[in-house]
Each structure stands twice: as structure tokens, then as C-alpha cells.
Amino acid sequence: MISPSTNTLHLLGSSHHTADLKAxxxxxxxxxxxxxxxxxxxxLPGLKECLLLNTCNRTEVYGASDSGNFSPQLLSQYFCxxxxxxxxxxxxxxxxxxxxxxxxxxxxxxSGIDSQMVGETEILGQxxxxxxxxxxxxxxxxxxxxxxxxxxxxxxxARTNTGISKGQVNLGNVLCELARRIFGDMKKxxxxxxxxxxxxxxAMEAFKSRGSQPITVTGRTFDWCPLSRRKPDELAEKFxxxxxxxxxxxxSLHLFDVILTSTSSxxxxxDYQQVQKCMKLRPSRPLFLIxxxxxxxxxxxxxxLDNVFLYNMDDVSTIANENxxxxxxxxxxxxxxxxxxxxxxxxxxxxxxxxxxSINQSTAPLS
Amino acid sequence: MNINEAxxxxxxxxxxxxxxxxxxxxxPFKTEFHPFRETPLISIICGFIFHTRALxxxxxxxxxxxxxxxxERVQFxxxxxxxxxxxxxxxxxxxxxxxxxxxxxxxAGWLTLSIASADNxxxxxxxxxxxxxxxxxxxxxxxxxxxxxxxxxxxxxxxxYIIQRQTLLxxxxxxxxxxxxxxxxxEHASYRLLSVxxxxxxxxxxxGGMHWAKQPEFVTSSKLVITIALWLGYILLFLLxxxxxxxxxxFAKSCIALFFIAILSLSVVNSKTTDSKEENTSxxxxxxxxx
Numbered sequence: 001m002i003s004p005s006t007n008t009l010h011l012l013g014s015s016h017h018t019a020d021l022k023a024x025x026x027x028x029x030x031x032x033x034x035x036x037x038x039x040x041x042x043x044l045p046g047l048k049e050c051l052l053l054n055t056c057n058r059t060e061v062y063g064a065s066d067s068g069n070f071s072p073q074l075l076s077q078y079f080c081x082x083x084x085x086x087x088x089x090x091x092x093x094x095x096x097x098x099x100x101x102x103x104x105x106x107x108x109x110x111s112g113i114d115s116q117m118v119g120e121t122e123i124l125g126q127x128x129x130x131x132x133x134x135x136x137x138x139x140x141x142x143x144x145x146x147x148x149x150x151x152x153x154x155x156x157x158a159r160t161n162t163g164i165s166k167g168q169v170n171l172g173n174v175l176c177e178l179a180r181r182i183f184g185d186m187k188k189x190x191x192x193x194x195x196x197x198x199x200x201x202x203a204m205e206a207f208k209s210r211g212s213q214p215i216t217v218t219g220r221t222f223d224w225c226p227l228s229r230r231k232p233d234e235l236a237e238k239f240x241x242x243x244x245x246x247x248x249x250x251x252s253l254h255l256f257d258v259i260l261t262s263t264s265s266x267x268x269x270x271d272y273q274q275v276q277k278c279m280k281l282r283p284s285r286p287l288f289l290i291x292x293x294x295x296x297x298x299x300x301x302x303x304x305l306d307n308v309f310l311y312n313m314d315d316v317s318t319i320a321n322e323n324x325x326x327x328x329x330x331x332x333x334x335x336x337x338x339x340x341x342x343x344x345x346x347x348x349x350x351x352x353x354x355x356x357x358s359i360n361q362s363t364a365p366l367s
Numbered sequence: 368m369n370i371n372e373a374x375x376x377x378x379x380x381x382x383x384x385x386x387x388x389x390x391x392x393x394x395p396f397k398t399e400f401h402p403f404r405e406t407p408l409i410s411i412i413c414g415f416i417f418h419t420r421a422l423x424x425x426x427x428x429x430x431x432x433x434x435x436x437x438x439e440r441v442q443f444x445x446x447x448x449x450x451x452x453x454x455x456x457x458x459x460x461x462x463x464x465x466x467x468x469x470x471x472x473x474x475a476g477w478l479t480l481s482i483a484s485a486d487n488x489x490x491x492x493x494x495x496x497x498x499x500x501x502x503x504x505x506x507x508x509x510x511x512x513x514x515x516x517x518x519x520x521x522x523x524x525x526x527x528y529i530i531q532r533q534t535l536l537x538x539x540x541x542x543x544x545x546x547x548x549x550x551x552x553x554e555h556a557s558y559r560l561l562s563v564x565x566x567x568x569x570x571x572x573x574x575g576g577m578h579w580a581k582q583p584e585f586v587t588s589s590k591l592v593i594t595i596a597l598w599l600g601y602i603l604l605f606l607l608x609x610x611x612x613x614x615x616x617x618f619a620k621s622c623i624a625l626f627f628i629a630i631l632s633l634s635v636v637n638s639k640t641t642d643s644k645e646e647n648t649s650x651x652x653x654x655x656x657x658x
Contacts, residue, residue, distance in 0.1 A: 183549055284614040
């Protein structure tokens with residue numbers, strides 16, 4: 001099936017490496033167009049198998065041909081026609097490769113080292129979803145099945161054996177990790193959000209996904225009137241939480257384990273005396289305060305109180321950056337290890353003209 | 368290496384605890400380091416088996432619970448520390464706690480083994496008969512030393528609390544902090560360990576007190592004062608914690624400080640007066656123990 005003299009694997013793609021957001025928006029395929037895209041793609045002469053990976057940061061088309069008749073330029077030409085793009089635009093914002101490089105590229109994508117946020121795990125799920133979709137459409141066959149299954153294995157190996165996924169880099173996740181180090185089980189954490197900035201939303205999403213108790217939101221623009229929706233009310237509704245009247249939050253501080261402020265009030269909303277009073281009502285239970293506002297909303301000296309842990313955005317960003325740096329330090333090691341695995345797989349694919357039936361059967365998911 | 372020699376076995380047990388410390392620390396931090404998953408726990412269990420056999424052999428030598436010199440007392444405390452950890456380990460996965468316990472057991476164990484004067488062979492004296500002539504005193508001593516083992520585990524947990532707190536207050540990315548248990552859980556664990564330790568210490572005080580009431584001449588006044596002071600210290604700590612008057616880092620520091628006082632007081636508690644020396648059948652036994 002795979003001849004040593006010809007490249008049977010092909011890739012055409014565009015990602016944050018070659019295209020800015022505006023260009024990626026033009027290249028990316030809207031969900032409603034994917035059926036049409038696949039039906040045209042499968043009709044390309046010489047192309048036996050194909051797979052589309054379409055995420056917010058990358059659009060990639062993987063193809064496999066069984067002879068030297070297929071020209072990789074056909075992919076680019078088809079894409080240009082389908083998306084009505086200029087060939088020059090495509091040339092500037094896409095990359096193409098064939099053979100062993102496709103294997104290596106896929107390994108880097110699945111393991112997360114090619115992602116904008118190095119080491120992120122979301123991409124693996126997206127690739128799996130794209131692969132499942134291709135299998136359901138019966139456009140992925142022996143070659144791509146083997147390639148993608150090996151890609152998933154490579155991703156698992158990279159995450160287990162290298163430090164590319166160590167530490168959190170997303171601000172919301174960093175906050176969750178800190179909360180976990182303080183309280184352990186997030187299901188027991190009561191979370192109060194004061195204000196409704198982007199950080200608040202990111203943190204709420206992260207806390208909610210980890211199963212925290214319903215989140216309480218309050219803010220100066222909070223309004224009880226359902227006709228005049230403001231952001232705090234919307235946030236509470238979006239995350240299935242509660243809204244608290246702003247004048248009441250200062251007397252309720254002791255009821256919460258994690259308090260995040262994200263307002264632009266420009267003054268301290270929580271002072272030393274308030275936290276001291278709050279800690280008297282919950283002496284042995286820690287309190288995690290996050291001040292994501294500039295100017296700050298929580299007096300800095302509250303951190304002098306026992307069992308109070310105060311973080312501002314500089315602190316959280318520093319941790320995220322340190323984690324990212326340690327991930328970056330691992331990228332080269334991971335890349336060279338994945339390259340070796342890619343060479344091995346490519347040699348196997350070339351050596352076996354027809355892969356054993358058991359591999360193909362076991363690797364292809366049930367459609 | 369003679370497996371029928373208590374000291375050799377104690378060295379070996381220390382070696383296994385050292386292995387557990389090494390594997391336990393490398394496992395979370397070194398991604399390219401792949402020992403067998405349960406290596407630290409297996410090392411601790413192996414160390415504990417040799418440790419137990421060593422104390423058993425020494426017990427046969429001294430005809431009683433081996434608590435007659437510094438080495439024996441320290442080793443018994445370390446043995447209690449490990450057995451408490453292993454019991455807790457059945458209920459919860461506490462790998463890093465095991466690493467800390469193994470580290471302490473190795474360091475303290477090897478240190479006492481390397482000090483020759485800590486292990487005087489009192490049972491080889493001509494007029495030596497047995498360490499404890501009264502089984503109630505043996506029970507008192509063994510429960511007291513077991514409670515010290517629990518207090519040593521409490522000190523380890525408090526030490527972990529302080530490290531976790533420091534890493535949180537440093538506001539930097541810290542790998543050790545990620546592997547340590549949550550600070551809230553450590554606080555709860557330390558309170559429970561203190562409760563159990565205080566229970567056993569009180570029990571040993573009751574048993575010892577019954578003997579003292581019958582034969583007060585065998586207990587030196589310094590031992591009596593220090594033992595009661597230490598017991599009161601732990602009771603006070605327990606009451607303050609129960610009433611939420613002492614908690615967090617101050618509670619953790621107090622537990623560690625009191626444990627060090629307890630360890631230091633061991634030599635005083637077990638030292639003898641000139642008068643009692645004449646009464647004792649063996650030169651290094653406490654009056655209470657030797658009768």
C-alpha cells in the first residue's frame with residue numbers, strides 16, 4: 001500500500017504560526033460547510049483517505065493517497081476554490097508537507113507542543129473528535145487510522161513522560177490550583193465574586209468545571225430589576241449561581257472560602273478590620289482572597305492575618321508565566337523524542353505494504 | 368550484616384527508609400524517573416519489618432519492651448511513627464507523608480546508631496535481671512513512647528503545614544506545594560493526631576500514676592514534674608485548639624516546639640538520681656522502669 005518511493009501522506013494547514021486571527025477567520029470552515037467540504041474533498045483524484053481538523057486556532061486537512069498520482073497542490077487548489085480565497089493569500093498563510101513530516105506534525109499537534117498555549121490538553125480532544133467524525137463519514141481508512149491512533153499514543157506518552165503539561169497556565173486554572181492547595185476538595189468551596197471582569201468570568205468557569213458549590217456574584221451595578229440586566233446578574237445566571245445584594249456582601253464575608261474582587265471602583269472594598277472580623281467567625285478555616293482589580297480592592301495588610309491567603313493579579317500571572325516557562329523548557333526535549341517516534345512509525349508504515357488487519361480493526365472506532 | 372543482630376537490622380531498616388525517601392522525592396519531580404509505582408511504600412514496609420525484628424531481638428535480650436537506653440527509646444518512637452503512618456496509609460493515600468516519615472526515621476535512626484554512647488549494653492551487667500519487673504510499668508512506658516510516636520507524626524504533619532503555608536505565601540509556582548496535601552486537610556489531620564496522641568499519653572499517665580501511688584519512691588521528682596508538665600502542655604494545646612484559640616501556623620509551630628521539648632526531656636525523664644542509682648539493678652534505667 002505504501003511505496004517507499006512516493007509520499008502517501010499529505011497535509012495542508014493553517015494555524016497561529018502562519019496566520020493571524022483575521023486570516024484564520026477567512027480560512028476556518030464554518031460548521032455548516034463541512035459536509036460540502038468533505039464531499040468535494042473525497043472526489044479529488046488520487047486521494048483515498050482524508051480528515052479535516054478544524055479548530056479555532058488551526059484548520060488542517062490530512063490526506064492519504066495510494067499512488068504517486070496525487071499531487072498535494074490539488075488540496076491547496078481545492079481549498080482556495082471552496083473558500084474562495086486568493087492563491088497568494090493561501091500561500092502566505094498555510095503550510096504543506098508530505099510523508100514523515102506529516103507524522104511528526106500530527107504528533108506535535110496532539111501532544112500540545114504546537115499549540116498557542118503550549119501543553120494544553122484541549123487539542124487532543126479536538127483531534128479525537130475530528131478523527132471520529134472522519135470515521136463516521138468513512139473517509140478515514142487504514143493509513144489515517146494507524147496514523148491518528150499512533151498520534152493519540154504519542155500525546156499520552158508526551159504528557160506522561162515530559163513536563164509539557166505540568167502546572168497551570170490559564171489564570172482561572174491557576175486560581176483553582178491555588179484553591180485546591182488550600183481547601184482540597186473544591187466541592188466544599190463557597191465562592192464569592194465581587195464585580196464582573198474577564199478574570200472573574202474565567203475564574204468562575206474554572207471553579208464551576210471543578211464542581212465548586214454554586215457561585216455567588218455581587219457588584220456595584222447589580223440590579224434586582226429583571227428588565228435592566230447588568231453583568232453581575234448575567235454572570236450569576238450563566239453559571240447557575242446566586243446574586244447577592246451589594247450592600248450585604250461585607251457582612252457575609254465569613255460565609256465564603258474564596259472571594260474574588262474584579263471591579264473598577266478604584267478603592268478598597270475589603271479592609272483589614274472586615275477580614276479580621278470575618279476570621280473570628282471562622283478561625284480555623286482558611287480564607288482565599290483574590291484581588292484582580294487595578295487599583296486594588298483588598299487592603300494588602302490582610303495577608304498578615306493567620307489563615308488568610310491574598311493573591312493579586314501580578315502574583316497569579318507570575319505563577320502562570322513560571323509554569324509556562326517550565327513547559328517551554330520541556331518543548332525541545334519533547335519535540336526530539338516525538339521526532340524519533342515519528343521516524344519509527346514512518347519506517348513501519350513504509351516497511352509493511354499492508355498493515356496487519358488486527359491493527360486496523362482495533363484502531364478504527366465503531367461508526 | 369547479621370540478620371540476628373538488632374543493630375545491623377536497624378541500620379538495614381534505616382537504609383530502606385532512606386530508599387523510600389529517595390524514591391518518594393524523585394517520583395513526583397523527575398518525569399524521566401520511572402521506578403516501580405509503589406517502590407516508596409514497599410521500601411517503608413521492608414524497613415518496618417526489619418525495624419520490628421530488630422526491636423523484637425533487642426526485647427529478647429533485655430527481657431522486656433526495649434526502652435532502656437536512648438537508642439531503644441528513639442527507635443521505639445520511630446517504630447510507632449511508621450506503624451501509625453502505615454495504619455493511616457490503609458485509609459488514605461498519603462505518599463508524601465510517608466516520604467517525610469521515612470526521612471525522619473532514616474535520619475534519627477542512623478544518628479542514634481552512630482552515637483556509641485546512646486546504646487550502652489546495660490543488659491550485660493552482672494546483676495541485670497530484666498528491664499521491667501512490673502508489667503504495668505512496662506505498659507505505661509510502651510504507651511507513653513507510642514504516644515510520642517503519634518506526636519512525632521503530628522510534628523511531621525505540622526512541618527508539612529508550615530511548608531505548604533510558606534509556599535502559598537511566597538506566591539510563586541512551587542512544585543513541592545503542588546504535591547503536599549491541602550493546608551485545610553493538614554490542619555484537620557494535625558488536630559486529630561493531637562487528639563489521639565493526648566488520649567494515649569493520658570492513658571499512660573493513668574497507668575503510671577497508679578503505680579506511682581503505690582510506690583512513689585521509684586519515681587524521681589524531676590521525672591514527675593517534667594512528665595506532668597509535658598502532659599499539661601499537650602492538654603493545653605488540645606484545649607486551645609478545640610476552643611479555636613490556637614490554630615493555623617501558630618498551632619503548627621507550637622506542636623513542633625512541644626515535640627522537640629518532649630524529645631529533649633526524654634533524657635531527663637529517663638535519667639536517675641544518685642539515690643535511685645544505688646537502688647537500681649541496672650545503671651541506665653529509670654527508677655520507674657527498673658524498680
